[in-house]
Amino acid sequence: MSGLGEVLGGMSVAAHVLVIVLAAAVIAFIVVLVRSRRLRAKYSVLWFSIGIGLAILAIFPGVLSWVSDRFGIAYAPATFMLLALSFLLVLVLHFSWELSRLEDRTRALAEEYALLRLELDERLSAQEQTTGRRPGDTAVEGGDGGDGA
Amino acid sequence: MPRTLVVIPAYNEEQSLPAVLKELAEQTPEYDVLVVSDGSIDRTADIARANGAHVAELPFNLGIGGALRTGFAFAVRNGYDQAVQFDADGQHDPLAVAAILGPLADGADMVIGSRFAEGGAVTYEVSGLRRQAMKLLQRLVHRLVGQEFTDTSSGFRAFSRGMLEFFAVTYPVEYMDSVEALVLACNAGFHVREVPVNMRGRTGGAPSNRRLRLVYYYVRLLVVLLVSTTTRKERARRNVLRHTADDTGGDS
Numbered sequence: 001m002s003g004l005g006e007v008l009g010g011m012s013v014a015a016h017v018l019v020i021v022l023a024a025a026v027i028a029f030i031v032v033l034v035r036s037r038r039l040r041a042k043y044s045v046l047w048f049s050i051g052i053g054l055a056i057l058a059i060f061p062g063v064l065s066w067v068s069d070r071f072g073i074a075y076a077p078a079t080f081m082l083l084a085l086s087f088l089l090v091l092v093l094h095f096s097w098e099l100s101r102l103e104d105r106t107r108a109l110a111e112e113y114a115l116l117r118l119e120l121d122e123r124l125s126a127q128e129q130t131t132g133r134r135p136g137d138t139a140v141e142g143g144d145g146g147d148g149a
Numbered sequence: 150m151p152r153t154l155v156v157i158p159a160y161n162e163e164q165s166l167p168a169v170l171k172e173l174a175e176q177t178p179e180y181d182v183l184v185v186s187d188g189s190i191d192r193t194a195d196i197a198r199a200n201g202a203h204v205a206e207l208p209f210n211l212g213i214g215g216a217l218r219t220g221f222a223f224a225v226r227n228g229y230d231q232a233v234q235f236d237a238d239g240q241h242d243p244l245a246v247a248a249i250l251g252p253l254a255d256g257a258d259m260v261i262g263s264r265f266a267e268g269g270a271v272t273y274e275v276s277g278l279r280r281q282a283m284k285l286l287q288r289l290v291h292r293l294v295g296q297e298f299t300d301t302s303s304g305f306r307a308f309s310r311g312m313l314e315f316f317a318v319t320y321p322v323e324y325m326d327s328v329e330a331l332v333l334a335c336n337a338g339f340h341v342r343e344v345p346v347n348m349r350g351r352t353g354g355a356p357s358n359r360r361l362r363l364v365y366y367y368v369r370l371l372v373v374l375l376v377s378t379t380t381r382k383e384r385a386r387r388n389v390l391r392h393t394a395d396d397t398g399g400d401s
Contacts, residue, residue: 107211107215107322110207110208110209110211110215111207111211111215111218111219111222113207113208114185114205114206114207114208114219115205115219115222115223115226117205117206118203118204118205118206118223121204122203
């Protein structure tokens, strides 16, 4: 990423190839992740877009200079940094939101688990008291499933 | 006679719990007791069961708010008419439970047992920074809900059936849940009252008052409260509406 500055001024062939290879590697890695289903579809779309964006910039570095000119940014790599930072900021914010949501769900599950286990334990011990044996493998037997609300 | 549940959130309270449960069983045998073991790694749950309480065991620590939610959900599902939040560390007096349950019969939805309200002997010592923070909270809550409370963070509270149904899903889960819950209940139009109670020293456990942490938590609480007045009002109102809609087929 640090080589990008020089690349944009007078692009050397070696640098050009390097950036293209890097972009290709990123895209390849994303493909591997998606194919092995370690990345959810919603994130794969996001990262593919980023990968393609990187590839375009790598192949046609002129695009960045052109955009910088339009916005009056003298130093083209600054445009790249601005975009990258904004993107990362939004992404981290999104993750915080998602994390909060996951925590809420985990919490709800934990609460539900505790209540269900309490009910099961009490039913089993009540059954044990009336029948004199612990109904080890017959937990489904009396399954009316009601919660007594 | 309304069915009453005493909810005791407990996190590693094996030291103090036996005495608390015995006292409750002796002095107020008419109340059912639920201990919510909040991810305890000691024998809290076993001890509670041995002392005849219902025990809900959370698989990991959720904090007092999560434990209370669990307790409230239990109360709602098992048809209790009212519930009391009770400390596992022996601070609360079982004989005072009747006093905080009293106003529920007159239509209150939540009753706070206050350490500082007039009529209670002020035996409860609070020092320095903590006292300042409590004062600040009191003023802030007054400003936010337009009602004066002398003890906003008291954990000795009684809840009506309607309040339980509301809190079983909305009870705040952040630290200082009690203050936020108070604001939430008031904003949602629930009737909240305060009665004086005496509290005793703790028989076990230590108060969580490491200074920097306390300051951090207060700042966090201020943010939560300030945000809550702008957004929570409508959300809370929506929740109440949804609840009353759900309730048409139920009891009460």
